[in-house]
Amino acid sequence: MWQHLLQYLHNAPLFGGVEMRACADINPVTAAQRAEQFQLKVMDVDDLIGAPDIDLVLNLTIPAAHFDISMRAIERANMSSRKNRWRRPRPKVASW
Secondary structure (H helix, E strand, O other), X not given: OHHHHHHHHHHHHHOOOOOOOEEEOOOHHHHHHHHHHOOOEEEOHHHHHHXXXXXXXXXXXXXXXXXXXXHHHXXXXXXXXXXXXXXXXXXXXXXX
């Protein structure tokens, strides 16, 4: 499982506009080891999903946890987008 993460972290500089910021795992020791190895912030899963400075969650969980984590991240993104939509400038509409 961690092999995929290691590949992503090693190749992260190749992803334009993507910055790896944090690492989470259900095993806090493993998360701390990877975070230290790649100079990332270590977080627990709930904190990472809810963090306002995290725009993208790369979910490399085991199949049994994958759906739950993905849905929680999507729900958080949807709530954040609804909350912020009123702050965005309204599109200009031309009328003839």
